[in-house]
Amino acid sequence: xxxxxxxxxxxxxxxxxxxxxxxxxxxxxxxxxxxxxxxxxxxxxxxxxxxxxxxxxxxxxxxxxxxxxxxxxxxxxxxxxxxxxxxxxxxxxxxxxxxxxxxxxxxxxxxxxxxxxxxxxxxxxxxxxxxxxxxxxxxxxxxxxxxxxxxxxxxxxxxxxxxxxxxxxxxxxxxxxxxxxxxxxxxxxxxxxxxxxxxxxxxxxxxxxxxxxxxxxxxxxxxxxxxxxxxxxxxxxxxxxxxxxxxxxxxxxxxxxxxxxxxxxxxxxxxxxxxxxxxxxxxxxxxxxxxxxxxxxxxxxxxxxxxxxxxxxxxxxxxxxxxxxxxxxxxxxxxxxxxxxxxxxxxxxxxxxxxxxxxxxxxxxxxxxxxxxxxxxxxxxxxxxxxxxxxxxx
Amino acid sequence: xxxxxxxxxxxxxxxxxxxxxxxxxxxxxxxxxxxxxxxxxxxxxxxxxxxxxxxxxxxxxxxxxxxxxxxxxxxxxxxxxxxxxxxxxxxxxxxxxxxxxxxxxxxxxxxxxxxxxxxxxxxxxxxxxxxxxxxxxxxxxxxxxxxxxxxxxxxxxxxxxxxxxxxxxxxxxxxxxxxxxxxxxxxxxxxxxxxxxxxxxxxxxxxxxxxxxxxxxxxxxxxxxxxxxxxxxxxxxxxxxxxxxxxxxxxxxxxxxxxxxxxxxxxxxxxxxxxxxxxxxxxxxxxxxxxxxxxxxxxxxxxxxxxxxxxxxxxxxxxxxxxxxxxxxxxxxxxxxxxxxxxxxxxxxxxxxxxxxxx
Numbered sequence: 001x002x003x004x005x006x007x008x009x010x011x012x013x014x015x016x017x018x019x020x021x022x023x024x025x026x027x028x029x030x031x032x033x034x035x036x037x038x039x040x041x042x043x044x045x046x047x048x049x050x051x052x053x054x055x056x057x058x059x060x061x062x063x064x065x066x067x068x069x070x071x072x073x074x075x076x077x078x079x080x081x082x083x084x085x086x087x088x089x090x091x092x093x094x095x096x097x098x099x100x101x102x103x104x105x106x107x108x109x110x111x112x113x114x115x116x117x118x119x120x121x122x123x124x125x126x127x128x129x130x131x132x133x134x135x136x137x138x139x140x141x142x143x144x145x146x147x148x149x150x151x152x153x154x155x156x157x158x159x160x161x162x163x164x165x166x167x168x169x170x171x172x173x174x175x176x177x178x179x180x181x182x183x184x185x186x187x188x189x190x191x192x193x194x195x196x197x198x199x200x201x202x203x204x205x206x207x208x209x210x211x212x213x214x215x216x217x218x219x220x221x222x223x224x225x226x227x228x229x230x231x232x233x234x235x236x237x238x239x240x241x242x243x244x245x246x247x248x249x250x251x252x253x254x255x256x257x258x259x260x261x262x263x264x265x266x267x268x269x270x271x272x273x274x275x276x277x278x279x280x281x282x283x284x285x286x287x288x289x290x291x292x293x294x295x296x297x298x299x300x301x302x303x304x305x306x307x308x309x310x311x312x313x314x315x316x317x318x319x320x321x322x323x324x325x326x327x328x329x330x331x332x333x334x335x336x337x338x339x340x341x342x343x344x345x346x347x348x349x350x351x352x353x354x355x356x357x358x359x360x361x362x363x364x365x366x367x368x369x370x371x372x373x374x375x376x377x378x379x380x381x382x383x384x385x386x387x388x389x390x391x392x393x394x
Numbered sequence: 395x396x397x398x399x400x401x402x403x404x405x406x407x408x409x410x411x412x413x414x415x416x417x418x419x420x421x422x423x424x425x426x427x428x429x430x431x432x433x434x435x436x437x438x439x440x441x442x443x444x445x446x447x448x449x450x451x452x453x454x455x456x457x458x459x460x461x462x463x464x465x466x467x468x469x470x471x472x473x474x475x476x477x478x479x480x481x482x483x484x485x486x487x488x489x490x491x492x493x494x495x496x497x498x499x500x501x502x503x504x505x506x507x508x509x510x511x512x513x514x515x516x517x518x519x520x521x522x523x524x525x526x527x528x529x530x531x532x533x534x535x536x537x538x539x540x541x542x543x544x545x546x547x548x549x550x551x552x553x554x555x556x557x558x559x560x561x562x563x564x565x566x567x568x569x570x571x572x573x574x575x576x577x578x579x580x581x582x583x584x585x586x587x588x589x590x591x592x593x594x595x596x597x598x599x600x601x602x603x604x605x606x607x608x609x610x611x612x613x614x615x616x617x618x619x620x621x622x623x624x625x626x627x628x629x630x631x632x633x634x635x636x637x638x639x640x641x642x643x644x645x646x647x648x649x650x651x652x653x654x655x656x657x658x659x660x661x662x663x664x665x666x667x668x669x670x671x672x673x674x675x676x677x678x679x680x681x682x683x684x685x686x687x688x689x690x691x692x693x694x695x696x697x698x699x700x701x702x703x704x705x706x707x708x709x710x711x712x713x714x715x716x717x718x719x720x721x722x723x724x725x726x727x728x729x730x731x732x733x734x735x736x737x738x739x740x741x742x743x744x745x746x747x748x749x750x751x752x753x
Contacts, residue, residue: 055539111519169730172450172519176661177723184720192714304527311520344538349531356524360516 037312037319039365041326044354045071051350052343070341077336078329083218090219090290092328093227094119096321097282098306100234101157101275103315105171107238108271109251114160114175115279116303117182118153122280123287124186125152127204127294128194130287134208141210142222146284153280154273156182161272165265171272179303190296204294212289223285228321230278235317247271279306301349308352311359327352409703414690417697421689422573427647429678429685430581431456431656434639435663436670436677437591441632443672444595445625446608446742447511450522452636453660454529455503459496459640461533464548464651465540467492467644471549483579484553492549492645493580497637503529504633508626515746526660534653541651551649552578578646580638584678587635592674604628608740611747621747636660658723665726669733672740680729687725691718 049067056063078088098115105112126149133141160174196205214221238244246267249257254264282302287294309327313319327348334345358365435452442449471477471488479486503525510521541547557575561568574585595601603624606614611621639659644651662684669683670676695715699707717724 051535055535058539113523163727163731167731169727173661173665173730174727176658177665177727180658180723181720181727184716184723188714188716304523304530307523308527344535346531346535346538349527350535351531353524353528353531356520356527357510360510360520360524361514363514363516 033314033319035369036362036365037314037323037359039369040312040355040358040362043358043365044351047354048347048351052347055343066341066343070337070343070347073337073340074330074333077333079333084332086218086220088325088329088332090221090224090328091332092321092324093224094282094286094302095305095309095324095327096227096231097278097285098302099309099313099320099324100230100317101277101279101282102306102310103313103317103320104234104238104247104271104278105275106310106315107244107251108247108267109254110161110164110268110271110275111172112157112160112175112272112275112279113172113303113307114157114178115275115282115306116300117175117179118156118276118279119283119286119300119302120179120182120186120298121156121276122149122153122283123291123298124189124194124283124294125149125280126210126284127207127287128189130207130210131194131196131205131293133210134206136209138209138213141208142212142288145207145210145288146212146223146226146281149284149287150277150281153283154277156280157276158269158273161269164272165268183297186294186298187296190294194294196293202296207288207292210288211292212285214289219290221285221289223281223289226281227285230281231317231321234278238317243270304349305352308356312355406705406709409699409706413699413703413706416702417690417693419569419572420697421686421693422569423576424692425682425685425689426573426577426584427581427685428688429681430577430584431639431642431647431659432663432666432684433584433588433678433681434580434635434642435660436666436681437587437674438632438635438639439664439667440591440595440670440672440674440677441604441628441635443667443743444608444740445604445628446611446740446745446747447508447625447629448518448522448744449504449507449629449632450519450661450664451503451507451525451529452522452639452663453656453658454522454526455500455633455636456640456643456660457526457533457654457656458503458529459500459637460643460655461537461640461651462499463492463496463637463641464644465536466495467549468541468544468547472547479553482553482555484550485579486549488549489552489645493638493641496641496645497634500637500640501630501633504630504636508629511746512622512625512629515748518744518746530654533651537651537653548649549645552580552646554578555582578642580642580646588674588678595674605740608742611742615749622749625747639663662722662726665730668739669729671738683729684722684725687721691721694718 049071052067052070053062053064056066076084078084098119101115101118102112126145129148130141130145133144136144156178159178160169160171163169163174164171190204191202194204195202212221212223236244238247246257246262247270249260249262250264250267250271257264257267279302286300291298305327309320309323312323312326313321330348330351334348337343337347338345435456438452438455439449467488470491471486474488477486477488507518507521507525510516510524511518554577555575557571561571564571575582595604603614603619606617606619607621607624607628614624615621640656643655663677663681666677666680666684669680670678694710695718698710
């Protein structure tokens with residue numbers, strides 16, 4: 001039994017219908033794409049509200065208005081002031097890059113759970129090189145620090161890619177193991193060779209001129225512009241370049257790709273490295289633009305956030321940017337929510353999981369909305385597990 | 395580094411073997427303890443994958459089980475007051491309630507996974523990721539909400555069975571007995587679970603049908619096996635193992651809950667499944683190997699090879715301690731990379747099954 005047998009067989013639409021679909025009004029086509037993610041987000045917020053209401057039971061009485069107040073606070077925190085909006089944009093920045101790091105992987109049929117480790121290695125690389133170049137002129141220090149972070153991230157992505165291509169080790173397990181190993185590497189280097197003396201805690205040295213230029217008094221730094229500028233670049237790469245075509249072909253059918261003269265092993269390694277590059281860039285931006293130094297146990301939730309964002313954005317860079325802004329807003333607003341409404345910020349993770357749940361059960365949503373299964377399920381849902389445990393090197 | 399200079403590799407290797415032999419009796423009792431959650435997770439993985447379902451949500455099921463077990467045991471303990479432990483394991487009603495809660499929660503998550511991957515035919519890896527994200531988020535949320543304001547919550551742990559010291563001092567056999575028997579009830583029962591599952595899987599009607607459903611569901615259906623029901627039942631029952639693994643973490647191994655305390659054990663369990671070639675006994679062996687690498691890392695940190703093994707000691711001292719801490723992760727990657735190509739999974743694993751449409 002092959003994968004094709006088990007998938008519901010979708011026939012090519014008759015020409016007339018295809019033409020009708022191509023000439024459907026723009027709003028209808030947009031609606032077709034946006035409907036399921038939108039329902040997923042709304043549904044997750046509703047279920048999240050139920051959970052918040054129920055958790056008010058812990059403090060005595062059932063408070064049905066608590067979720068409304070919590071969401072209002074969250075909205076207030078994210079969009080209520082110029083500062084809030086800028087914070088939302090800054091919070092979305094690493095998520096855009098991380099989301100694309102996972103999304104490109106999906107296009108190649110790879111499930112990159114390693115954005116976390118790649119991000120951390122990128123952060124480490126730029127913190128180390130940035131501290132080393134602290135005295136150099138900014139025009140030299142900044143680009144080199146950014147590039148070294150991105151390259152270290154790419155190297156951390158290369159490892160699972162190469163293991164997958166050459167030995168068949170599944171990237172889901174190897175990337176997660178590499179996340180833990182990245183944590184250990186950082187723990188060692190930041191408390192050891194890279195530690196900067198003169199602080200009460202372990203950290204890397206000051207960045208000096210390698211800090212990213214930022215608007216005075218805001219969190220909007222150069223990395224924000226780089227991330228947003230990369231959105232159309234990645235879109236072009238995936239849908240308009242030869243490499244993107246090969247990535248998508250390998251993701252859809254490695255055998256067909258091989259018959260067409262492509263090299264699935266090479267594309268796998270290249271894609272994972274590219275994913276690592278983007279996640280590493282996210283780490284570099286956070287260190288050089290926001291934190292300005294690295295600690296031995298640098299905390300981030302970017303790993304799972306990126307997966308949710310890539311799925312919510314349908315692996316499309318523009319969709320990912322929109323999803324990242326949504327998640328950035330939730331992260332930016334959650335602080336105010338925790339202070340005012342007393343809801344732990346971890347509710348964001350719960351809402352995130354609920355969004356994923358609704359997305360995975362999108363057949364149910366489609367039936368609810370009576371959306372015709374144009375092109376069946378979203379592509380990434382079909383391609384990801386094709387290779388699981390097949391045990392064959394590419 | 396001049397100590398290392400000019401010494402043949404053989405010498406270091408002999409010292410290494412000597413050191414391993416020396417520390418092994420000391421770490422033997424903790425090896426099975428470390429292996430227990432991994433082995434239980436692997437049993438969960440085997441039952442899933444043998445029936446054709448990929449489950450990477452074991453980590454999340456374990457974490458939820460650990461949390462639910464800790465919370466329920468703590469609450470029961472609080473409402474009942476201290477109770478004298480019963481039998482050699484110090485069993486109390488609170489601990490039993492905790493284990494039951496852990497199992498129930500893990501089975502509920504398994505049911506969700508079964509629904510998503512069998513009925514909805516969603517991507518099974520994404521379904522697993524959802525369970526992991528949801529478990530991490532919900533346990534973190536509820537931990538902050540329920541356990542943090544209540545720092546004295548907790549029901550303690552099961553006691554460890556003690557074998558008589560004369561037996562334990564007996565070389566080799568004593569160590570092995572110590573490893574398998576100086577444990578709490580969950581870790582001791584792991585061995586029994588492994589043997590029972592191995593026999594059931596390869597010697598019973600249920601096992602034959604399970605394997606058929608995982609290898610060739612269409613063929614199984616034609617001879618009258620209800621593929622959907624079989625997969626549902628196996629996936630949900632497998633949750634018991636994930637729940638027990640979670641209960642082990644908070645009710646036997648330690649007596650506290652921390653966010654994300656499973657620390658990748660669910661994924662290491664998956665690697666153990668592959669390394670053990672989808673057999674319970676093999677996966678158990680792999681789990682023991684992973685656990686040994688972890689325990690060995692601890693041993694090196696606590697009792698580094700010193701005067702008796704000078705060359706080895708110099709090498710060990712030159713390697714940062716974090717390397718030993720991440721030994722299980724490194725070993726997992728190396729084993730996956732080295733073994734996976736020669737290890738053949740059930741043929742239909744990860745593929746949603748649809749009955750043929752009647753025409």
